[in-house]
Amino acid sequence: MKTIWAAQALLPTGWASDVAVTVDETGQITDIADGQPARGHRAGILLPAPANAHSHAFQRAMAGLTETRGPDPRDSFWTWRRLMYRFLDLLTPEQVQAITALVQMEMLEAGYATNVEFHYLHHQPGGVPYYDLSEMSQRITAAALQTGIGLTLLPVQYQFGGCDRRELTAGQIRFGNDPARFARLMEEASRALTALPADTRLGVAPHSLRAVAPESVTEAPELAAGGPIHMHLAEQLAEVEEVQSAYGQRPVEWLLDNAHVTDQWCLIHCTQMEVHETTALALTGAVAGLCPITESSLGDGIFDGVRWLDTQGKIAIGSDSNIRISLSEELRTLDYSQRLRDGSRAALATPEHSTGRRLFNAVCTGGARAAGRNAGHIAKGYLADLLALDDGHIDLAGQSGDKLLDCWIFAGDDRMVTDVWSAGRHLVKEGRHIARDQITAAYGEAIKPLRDAL
Known part of the structure; x- marks a missing residue:
């Protein structure tokens, strides 16, 4: 079991504060509670991914x-x-x-x-x-x-x-x-x-x-x-x-x-x-x-x-x-x-x-x-497909509710994304994929002959 805690989170019922999300070993969300003290992995703004x-x-x-x-x-x-x-x-x-x-x-x-x-x-x-x-x-x-x-x-x-x-x-x-x-x-x-x-x-x-x-x-x-x-x-x-x-x-x-x-x-x-x-x-x-x-x-x-x-x-x-x-x-x-x-x-x-x-x-x-995936909401029984935004970013700091989404989409870009989980797998940390260096190196080697040929 793992816990993700967020200062603000978008739930099916709307925005909530100090939210703790519990995820089991299968990647499903088993519990959600707001008004909780910070624990586990701490995120700024938590959204469904x-x-x-x-x-x-x-x-x-x-x-x-x-x-x-x-x-x-x-x-x-x-x-x-x-x-x-x-x-x-x-x-x-x-x-x-x-x-x-x-x-x-x-x-x-x-x-x-x-x-x-x-x-x-x-x-x-x-x-x-x-x-x-x-x-x-x-x-x-x-x-x-x-x-x-x-x-x-x-x-x-x-x-x-x-x-x-x-x-x-x-x-x-x-x-x-x-x-x-x-x-x-x-x-x-x-x-x-x-x-x-x-x-x-x-x-x-x-x-x-x-x-x-x-x-x-x-x-x-x-x-x-x-x-x-x-x-x-x-x-x-x-x-x-x-x-x-x-x-x-x-x-x-x-x-x-x-x-x-x-x-x-x-x-x-x-x-x-x-x-x-x-x-x-x-x-x-x-x-x-x-x-x-x-x-x-x-x-x-x-x-x-x-x-x-x-x-x-x-x-x-x-x-x-x-x-x-x-x-x-x-x-x-x-x-x-x-x-x-x-x-x-x-x-x-x-x-x-x-x-x-x-x-x-x-x-x-x-x-x-x-x-065909049981996802799309931060709710019990759903897969923990989640993304976190940086609530300290200059365009998000001090904002709340729907303005967070508007500022991300219309004033910002994906550099605001700090963390991403897929079925509970924590794959992006501090904005970088955990295997970025290996993946980009392999890509560079793979495309070199393609670009030379074109």
């Missing part, structure tokens, strides 16, 4: 390398994707493990407790499977074993290069599996996860309506076996147009008419939705997996967060391309996008809660749902 609900870990090694324009003045997501395909053709399993460990370390230092990895890089260059079909899944697992982060692994099903079922391109060939081989991959990935703690989860991710057969989408709940189901949906205008041309409906319309969408689903991006789609999808209970920094970087569009949240829709936050891993900046970018679109201020605040409080509550509960 959300899940990072959408990540392609390997893309972290591309950060900052795609900011030039080629001869085509209309550079877009699709030209970026061609560069990404060229990059991933070089990656080895050892490099993927080192990159993933760095990503998970940076997630933890930013305040996330869980990595939901949308994992689609399965095979060797040229598309030949590794001797062990789950080789790359094992590398994600090995990284999580080193970093200690909570892991929800989502092997991605990828069959086609488009809705017309064209062959995968050279850049996509490492992703591809027919349904039978993908089912085997899921089984082998499940075995690989047994090396990790009991809070680890397995889900499934049909990549998108462009990349899998319609029946693979509708059969996803069976393959998920109770785990989360994630899918890219309505990210780009060209994607919407291709799906509409092939199936006679826009992506959200098709999904709602053909799949039983529940709160087991997390739909990623959803930046190209019409009003009726936003309302209808929110009412299913599905989580919208938002990645505002990446969506800004790629020019995806702006998610209709005001309408979605006003319809009681659930949201989670993710770092996607990992061009920058920052929890506070993701939340700030999401809110600022609403303000820019609507010419408003404090677009996501309510009379009851400030912008920071409403956003943070939403991503904690929605992220836990998207990760």
Whole structure:
């Protein structure tokens, strides 16, 4: 048993002072009491730590390398994707493990407790499977074993290069599996996860309506076996147009008419939705997996967060391309996008809660749902996924209540994060991951040949 004591803590009932949280050896919270004398590990401001609900870990090694324009003045997501395909053709399993460990370390230092990895890089260059079909899944697992982060692994099903079922391109060939081989991959990935703690989860991710057969989408709940189901949906205008041309409906319309969408689903991006789609999808209970920094970087569009949240829709936050891993900046970018679109201020605040409080509550509960994880609250019976902020920081000192969240998200950054626990594992101390030096050294060695080649 361990005790974490905080001067201020955000509980389901609201803010409390002098809070002692007791955590057992399984990582569950067994007791919470306020008005307690300081004991155990002392923290300033204690919050639930959300899940990072959408990540392609390997893309972290591309950060900052795609900011030039080629001869085509209309550079877009699709030209970026061609560069990404060229990059991933070089990656080895050892490099993927080192990159993933760095990503998970940076997630933890930013305040996330869980990595939901949308994992689609399965095979060797040229598309030949590794001797062990789950080789790359094992590398994600090995990284999580080193970093200690909570892991929800989502092997991605990828069959086609488009809705017309064209062959995968050279850049996509490492992703591809027919349904039978993908089912085997899921089984082998499940075995690989047994090396990790009991809070680890397995889900499934049909990549998108462009990349899998319609029946693979509708059969996803069976393959998920109770785990989360994630899918890219309505990210780009060209994607919407291709799906509409092939199936006679826009992506959200098709999904709602053909799949039983529940709160087991997390739909990623959803930046190209019409009003009726936003309302209808929110009412299913599905989580919208938002990645505002990446969506800004790629020019995806702006998610209709005001309408979605006003319809009681659930949201989670993710770092996607990992061009920058920052929890506070993701939340700030999401809110600022609403303000820019609507010419408003404090677009996501309510009379009851400030912008920071409403956003943070939403991503904690929605992220836990998207990760299939019993977390998101500082409450008895929940996993101790926790983060602490420095109450002595110049922007937080003397503040209380929701202003703490607002000052962190809108005036500060993740340097305010002092400690992070994942299922009770104390992994970030004084702002640094406990294995930072080893992880960063391994990453530096891994990417050197990649950068030389590019």
